[in-house]
Amino acid sequence: MTNILIVEDDPMVQFIHRNYLEKIGTFTNIYSSDTIAEARNLLAARSIQLILLDIRLKDGNGIDLLTKLRRTKQTVDVILITAANEVEIVNDALHLGVIDYLIKPFTLKRFEKSIHRFYAKNRMFDSDQLNQSQLDAYLEPQPHASAPLELDKGLSMATLKIIQEAIAQLPQPFTVPQLTTKTGLSHVSVRKYLNFLETRRFLKSDTIYRKTGRPFKTYQLLTTLPI
Template identity: 55%
Template sequence: MNVLIIEDDPMVEFIHRNYLEKIELFQLIYSAATVQDAEALLAKKAIDLILLDIHLKDGNGLDLLTKLRMNKTTHEVILITAANEAQSVKEGLHLGVIDYLIKPFTFERFKQSIELFKNKKQRLESAKISQETIDLLLKKAVLSEELEKGLSVDTLDFVLRAIQEIKQPFTIQELADQCGLSHVSVRKYINYLEHTDQLKAEMIYTKIGRPYKAFRWL
């Protein structure tokens, strides 16, 4: 997979590139500082994901995204910008971005966005897609209302994918390490999944030391 960084600040572009290299998901990492350069790259290179700034030297990232959608391109997009006006956020979400990151942000939050992209791509590659998966991808309001305060559909999707990949049974700390999230955050999602009968808790007894609680996907 290939990714394109559209960012006119060299230092910010360096940070994005450094984060992407640490994650080691993409084969090629391209960069463009202007809308014109970005359009030229998109016309001749196979790009799976675009990291898109809004305020660029020669235009607006949202205008570029609108044009891409009108041309029915399949590029996935994560908006990474200092623009936190409600209208920009609404427009970005309306245009189908995977995530919206407001600068500055942590590597952990950046990695979470990339995982959301990876999860969506993997789920859509299946021959058949379950209603649960569709609900997660579309962020159905009914699911959002079901979640407790402080939980998000995006992070739930991220945690679910990690659970499906991790060795069973697993502890909360093992899942936290797998996700790159805090122990406290992961515990909240484990509690939700256990309450909704998607996870089963079990006690693991060892010859030495105290027993500990682990979880298994149902």
Template identity: 50%
Template sequence: MVEFIHRNYLEQAGQFQQIYSASSITDAKELLKEKPIALILLDIHLKDGNGLELLAQLRRQQQMIEVILITAANEAPAVKEGLHLGVVDYLVKPFTNQRFQESLGLFFKRKQTLQQANLPQEQIDQLLKKPADTSSDPSAKLEKGLSPETLERIKNAAATLKRDFTIQELADASNLSHVSVRKYIQHLEDRQLLTSEVIYTKVGRPYKIYSMKT
């Protein structure tokens, strides 16, 4: 069930071509040999060993795959070791989808920034810091590619629906693309300005509905 939930969170991000699952360190090592992996969601307590040992081995082998630790282990030594081994983030179970999406945001931001040949001090500083809390102002520090005008258009469209809505319904109401609306929905969700719920059906994949906070 936990694996299903995390996979669903990843699918909602809509940014990954392939998602693989490994229930043990042995399986993970085989996947790493066969597949080009960009991000690992890594638990610490695995049935055949310790996830931190796998992470340490990857670093000794100079494999710079990004890692988000997802674990129930909140002991300070485990957190310290994870940070020293260069994890993108450290999530203690249970956590919300919003918190999970924040971690993915850190991953994508790091990936994009580190593709540059040279980094000014300002960008290095941003890599080493968590995003500032801008929940009181949904248009403050909009991510690259987002505009205040489009954000306002989406909020107005959401208000006209007067009920819970899917991303596609909001896209239709605002006359914008599904991809564009998803980006703004993520921005609003990150700032806790809307609520969401995953709907599970007997047939087909689960889907997500949203409602604006009043």
């Protein structure tokens, strides 16, 4: 279960954030607040894994909320989304350990990149120990030289990256239940992305027939995705 909290006092911007998150489709619950006071109440009452936080709010400063979270050692991750672009503010936010810093206005593609960074960090810390290559992959992602992959309608690049990274960690071949467990996505979502990848020849599937029970499919990664 992954829950997210939007802290934003502009109703239109709050709507845009929610709309983007619903398109990405990887969060269990999307909560929202237009004040710091309400955000604190939600954080006390709900299990929140990620906050999309504005800085200039009608009852205070988002940096103050972030500072309080760090002083009390709350492990919730934060992405700052704000019009504030002063170097001092950006520097303070980075020192306080934000996942990302988005300056308004921004594109859906850039927003998806931030969400991907959140999931990549959390998957990295699922292990007890890390090696240098794992840290480098998160801290210094390498650009891909190939052309960007064009997605079918209804699919998002952020979710596809979640699928890709989960597949890389599974034994080959793998099944839909294994991938849903690894990603936390629904069976319906996983099947959509697997069908897309298979039609693009990044995956191949085989149908396994058993003496009893229904047949099932296994999937094998053929090549690395260009994303």
